[in-house]
Amino acid sequence: MNSDQTVHGACDLDPAGLPVHVAIIMDGNGRWAKKRLLNRVKGHEQGSETVRTIVRTSREIGIRYLTLYAFSTENWERPKSEVSALMTLLNRFLINERKEMQDNDIRLFAIGQLDRLPEPVITTLKETMKLTRDNKGMQLTLSLSYGSRSEIVDMVRAIAREACQGKISTELINENLVSSHLNTCNMPDPDLLIRTSGEMRISNFLLWQIAYSEIFITKTLWPDFSKEEYLQILKEYQSRDRRFGKIKT
């Protein structure tokens, strides 16, 4: 939260107790559209609007890292028309939001198998990341063509290679070394993981990184997820007792 506490509805949040890193599994776009007898793509379009709202709110209240699960490795299996619509939406979002990112000191970052994305999206992504790379207010990370298991496989390969080349000894392999070989090496682990649409699963998202994250699952479908509900979850997060497996003495 800004020191002047101007964010509507956020006044009762303790700025010192905010999560540093919020990660979100955005789910329910398809069901949102189905309920309205609309094409699934309409759900993704409305979902993009929610992305805008949540990015803006996160920056306003002082979240330092926001990571969104925008497209999983498994999502490639969806009908071509839906994949193509999602890629178009993503490209449009990146272009349209550049000014807002620059004005609000937001750095764009991406994790996942980015080389699998269509060429125009890769170009837009690279340009946006380059343009915003010195921004320090908040890092917005989009997980694109992302799957945690394949990220872990890549990490194991990289560490094994370094060990074979004699660059590291196996005794030096520890949790920090593992973390430093993941796509998320430039950010702390998420403090808070939110999943919309009520499903009780992790869906191959940040498996290593969420070891001690507080998890909130809301039944709200992503396109209906609002600033007010987000603030309410943050408020509830602040009342949780995070012990990291220890006990209070």
Ligand code: FPP
């Ligand atoms: C899950 O809903 C959502 C996705 C697979 C894609 C998320 C994409 C967006 C929110 C919009 C575009 C993203 C950005 C960053 C601009 P679902 O389709 O699985 O919903 P369902 O489970 O109800 O079918």
